[in-house]
Amino acid sequence: xxxxxxxxTNTDSIxxxxxxxxxxxxxxxxxxxxxxxxxxxxQNNKKIAVFFISYQTDPxxxxxxxxxxxLKIDKEWTGPTIKNEIPLSPAATANKxxxxxxxxxxxxxxxxxxxxxxxxxxxxxxxxxxxxxxPENETVVLGPQIAFTExxxxxxxxxxxxxxxxxxVLEKILIGKRxxxxxxxxxxxxxxxxxxxxxxxQRLQDLDVDEIEDSNVLSQYIEDSSSTIFPQFYTTELPDxxxxxxxxxxxxxxxxxxxxxxxxxxxxxxxxESTEDLYMRWNMGSFLRILxxxxxxxxxxxxxxxxxxVTYHYELIPPRExxxxxxxxxxxxxxPIIEALILEFLIELLREAGARLPTKxxxxxxxxxxxxxxxxxxxxxxxxxxxxxxxxMSALASxxxxxxxMGTTIRVIRFPMIFLAGMFGLIGIIYGICFLIIxxxxxxxxxxxxxAPVYPFRWADLNKAxxxxxxxxxxxxxxxxxxxxxxxxxxxxAIKKHDIDE
Amino acid sequence: MDVNVTIKENIRIRAFYLFFIIVSIQIGVGLLGAPMxxxxxxxxxxxxxxxxxxxxxxxxxxxxxxxxxxxxxxxxLGIQVDVFGxxxxxxxxxxxxxxxxxxxxxxxxxxxxxxxIFIFPELSSLIIGFLLLSLIIYGVLGGIRVVIGIVFIIFFxxxxxxxxxxxxxxxxxxxxxxPMFHASIIELFKGAKATSYTFMGFEILxxxxxxxxxxxxxxxxxxxxxxxxxxxxxxxxxIAIGYFSPHQLEHLEWxxxxxxxxxxxxxxxxxxxxxxxxxxxxxxxxxxxxMWAITYGLKRLYKIPQKxxxxxxxxxxxxxxxxxxxxxxVIALTDQVARIGFWIxxxxxxxxLPLVLLKKRFRKNKKGSEGK
Numbered sequence: 001x002x003x004x005x006x007x008x009t010n011t012d013s014i015x016x017x018x019x020x021x022x023x024x025x026x027x028x029x030x031x032x033x034x035x036x037x038x039x040x041x042x043q044n045n046k047k048i049a050v051f052f053i054s055y056q057t058d059p060x061x062x063x064x065x066x067x068x069x070x071l072k073i074d075k076e077w078t079g080p081t082i083k084n085e086i087p088l089s090p091a092a093t094a095n096k097x098x099x100x101x102x103x104x105x106x107x108x109x110x111x112x113x114x115x116x117x118x119x120x121x122x123x124x125x126x127x128x129x130x131x132x133x134x135p136e137n138e139t140v141v142l143g144p145q146i147a148f149t150e151x152x153x154x155x156x157x158x159x160x161x162x163x164x165x166x167x168x169v170l171e172k173i174l175i176g177k178r179x180x181x182x183x184x185x186x187x188x189x190x191x192x193x194x195x196x197x198x199x200x201x202q203r204l205q206d207l208d209v210d211e212i213e214d215s216n217v218l219s220q221y222i223e224d225s226s227s228t229i230f231p232q233f234y235t236t237e238l239p240d241x242x243x244x245x246x247x248x249x250x251x252x253x254x255x256x257x258x259x260x261x262x263x264x265x266x267x268x269x270x271x272x273e274s275t276e277d278l279y280m281r282w283n284m285g286s287f288l289r290i291l292x293x294x295x296x297x298x299x300x301x302x303x304x305x306x307x308x309x310v311t312y313h314y315e316l317i318p319p320r321e322x323x324x325x326x327x328x329x330x331x332x333x334x335x336p337i338i339e340a341l342i343l344e345f346l347i348e349l350l351r352e353a354g355a356r357l358p359t360k361x362x363x364x365x366x367x368x369x370x371x372x373x374x375x376x377x378x379x380x381x382x383x384x385x386x387x388x389x390x391x392x393m394s395a396l397a398s399x400x401x402x403x404x405x406m407g408t409t410i411r412v413i414r415f416p417m418i419f420l421a422g423m424f425g426l427i428g429i430i431y432g433i434c435f436l437i438i439x440x441x442x443x444x445x446x447x448x449x450x451x452a453p454v455y456p457f458r459w460a461d462l463n464k465a466x467x468x469x470x471x472x473x474x475x476x477x478x479x480x481x482x483x484x485x486x487x488x489x490x491x492x493x494a495i496k497k498h499d500i501d502e
Numbered sequence: 503m504d505v506n507v508t509i510k511e512n513i514r515i516r517a518f519y520l521f522f523i524i525v526s527i528q529i530g531v532g533l534l535g536a537p538m539x540x541x542x543x544x545x546x547x548x549x550x551x552x553x554x555x556x557x558x559x560x561x562x563x564x565x566x567x568x569x570x571x572x573x574x575x576x577x578x579l580g581i582q583v584d585v586f587g588x589x590x591x592x593x594x595x596x597x598x599x600x601x602x603x604x605x606x607x608x609x610x611x612x613x614x615x616x617x618x619i620f621i622f623p624e625l626s627s628l629i630i631g632f633l634l635l636s637l638i639i640y641g642v643l644g645g646i647r648v649v650i651g652i653v654f655i656i657f658f659x660x661x662x663x664x665x666x667x668x669x670x671x672x673x674x675x676x677x678x679x680x681p682m683f684h685a686s687i688i689e690l691f692k693g694a695k696a697t698s699y700t701f702m703g704f705e706i707l708x709x710x711x712x713x714x715x716x717x718x719x720x721x722x723x724x725x726x727x728x729x730x731x732x733x734x735x736x737x738x739x740x741i742a743i744g745y746f747s748p749h750q751l752e753h754l755e756w757x758x759x760x761x762x763x764x765x766x767x768x769x770x771x772x773x774x775x776x777x778x779x780x781x782x783x784x785x786x787x788x789x790x791x792x793m794w795a796i797t798y799g800l801k802r803l804y805k806i807p808q809k810x811x812x813x814x815x816x817x818x819x820x821x822x823x824x825x826x827x828x829x830x831x832v833i834a835l836t837d838q839v840a841r842i843g844f845w846i847x848x849x850x851x852x853x854x855l856p857l858v859l860l861k862k863r864f865r866k867n868k869k870g871s872e873g874k
Binding site for chain 2: 319425427430431433435438441442457
């Protein structure tokens with residue numbers, strides 16, 4: 001079997017051949033592409049071809065370190081001598097046309113001496129990338145102010161520096177049949193749950209698509225359920241968050257040309273958890289985390305509650321409020337549900353416009369929309385002034401989600417809730433909440449329950465999801481996901497209590 | 503049909519969830535009206551009745567555990583087939599499931615009535631029934647683990663309602679409890695029997711037992727759950743007796759709901775609306791557990807796919823709840839369930855236990871003689 005394969009590779013080899021033939025073959029493949037540079041030199045009666053794509057390679061390196069030694073040193077060049085004498089590393093040999101073409105595209109320069117068995121290639125890759133910059137979407141006040149960039153090399157570099165351990169595995173997987181893209185599966189060998197790693201690897205390898213556009217797209221391909229509105233994998237642009245999560249035994253995925261990393265498995269609570277909770281002291285961190293839960297609840301419930309109360313349950317509203325509300329609503333021509341939908345729609349418009357417009361104009365839009373339109377809408381008698389407060393509050397609350405995806409999800413959920421409240425009042429709202437609970441219970445992330453550690457209930461994990469305990473008490477990793485190594489450090493020494501005057 | 507069941511590892515549940523299951527299935531629509539029914543029998547000594555009921559309840563649970571522990575991993579359906587033979591066993595199993603179905607129907611109909619009385623007098627029963635049943639279908643489709651997840655989460659989402667009772671507590675009149683120990687033993691037992699509808703539902707243990715991962719630890723959560731729900735009923739009854747005058751309470755059908763009527767906040771004037779709505783969650787857990795038991799039971803007995811049963815039962819229930827829209831029908835149904843349920847849930851285990859023990863003895867002897 002093996003011998004057969006060997007023979008096959010031998011027959012695949014296009015070498016040895018004349019330089020002119022090679023030139024013809026390569027040029028044919030790059031039809032109407034003027035970018036291929038194919039130079040032929042003659043030295044000691046031997047023809048040498050050097051070919052590369054000019055903008056994919058670093059021109060300085062090609063000239064100074066490849067062409068100069070090659071032409072200056074007076075030698076009879078053969079494959080091995082080139083490898084030995086040219087001061088570049090690493091040199092690889094290729095003899096198959098496919099390999100040559102594939103590597104040409106990613107910026108390798110090839111040297112071929114006539115009638116040799118193989119061409120020698122140097123990775124003189126030139127890739128344009130932006131500098132690492134501050135995070136734009138997931139801003140944090142404390143902690144590292146650095147975000148992933150589009151360059152996979154840079155990202156890997158950042159990750160490696162954060163997790164300086166030989167435990168860290170960065171598996172390379174190519175995804176995409178037509179235009180393959182490099183994807184890295186990142187995990188800690190001695191901590192990550194084997195099943196998770198295998199599942200993720202399986203999903204990545206089995207992915208049969210022509211190309212993937214971005215890591216957000218990839219995460220949608222490999223999610224457990226595509227019908228739900230909830231994101232199942234956390235996508236982050238923060239290397240510190242990425243490394244923290246991977247370091248605790250979960251799995252990260254980085255995709256070439258994408259400035260976001262995928263983290264799996266994720267729970268609902270991880271979407272409401274910011275790395276800032278960790279940098280704060282535990283009590284402040286817990287406060288902020290609980291604040292976010294409350295915010296999410298308010299964001300989903302407040303507007304529907306208004307609609308329900310004003311449409312069906314006047315009795316809920318205390319008399320004095322009722323008078324104000326009645327006066328305010330007296331001029332409004334719509335039923336409450338239309339009123340609320342108009343205003344919600346307005347807020348969504350503002351948000352979308354703010355996100356699409358250039359930063360400077362975006363700020364203006366915010367002011368125009370928030371202050372002027374809000375004021376005018378009430379004066380024009382289109383909505384009641386209390387509704388403005390309600391809508392503004394729920395919009396504000398939805399923006400507290402550290403994950404932009406989750407924030408959007410919450411905002412979208414609000415619309416069916418408003419409809420339910422408009423149709424069935426409080427019963428409708430509770431119906432919606434029950435539906436959400438059942439739905440969340442059914443979702444899985446990489447085969448793990450989405451609501452862990454609340455259900456299945458794990459007491460020991462609550463301090464990582466619902467609130468944050470002091471670090472001395474966080475001596476365990478996330479039990480629900482069964483890491484290989486549960487203990488982070490020894491409990492006894494960490495929380496040793498001293499007697500008075502000891 | 504096998505007597506013992508093998509449950510896959512991934513759908514097994516830990517024993518402590520039993521606490522939440524027992525509480526959620528016992529606390530449902532029954533609680534809303536319980537104080538009146540107990541009070542009409544035992545008057546101001548109703549609290550003694552509830553304690554008697556609890557003791558009896560614990561006894562029944564003890565017997566149920568004795569029955570279940572005679573087998574490796576069996577549920578009531580398997581045990582009945584083992585004890586009574588294939589045909590009678592299956593017939594009894596079917597009867598059991600019919601009982602659960604009717605109990606489910608009574609819960610559904612009662613809650614719909616409460617909604618119609620307190621919130622939406624004009625909303626059709628069919629629509630409320632559809633809303634509830636759609637949630638039940640959606641939940642039960644997720645299987646036993648999802649159902650128990652809902653039970654677990656809703657337990658925490660609804661128990662805060664108890665704290666709101668502080669307002670009626672502040673206005674209780676202690677003289678309503680005097681003279682104490684006035685009721686005769688018969689009246690006390692009658693009062694205890696009046697709780698039977700409220701406390702019903704723990705027979706789910708007969709179905710769920712094979713799913714328990716650590717059976718050794720199953721007893722404590724179950725007993726604790728029974729005590730907990732008895733405690734809730736006790737608290738509500740005591741407050742109702744203290745808050746309402748005896749004459750008033752006799753005619754107050756939804757006395758617990760009326761207790762919440764006086765709870766006000768600066769931002770919420772009437773709390774009973776919110777209470778009725780939130781109570782939907784509580785009722786939902788009860789109904790989901792019952793529905794799951796129906797689908798699972800029919801699968802065990804007749805190998806009908808659970809999905810078929812689920813859709814069919816829901817459809818039938820929806821149609822029926824559209825018809826039962828008169829108060830006297832609801833009351834009649836509840837009474838029937840309470841009467842039949844009393845025999846099935848509270849008496850039947852005591853009859854079953856000696857039979858199971860006999861059968862076991864018989865089998866052991868047989869095995870022993872064969873060994874010789």
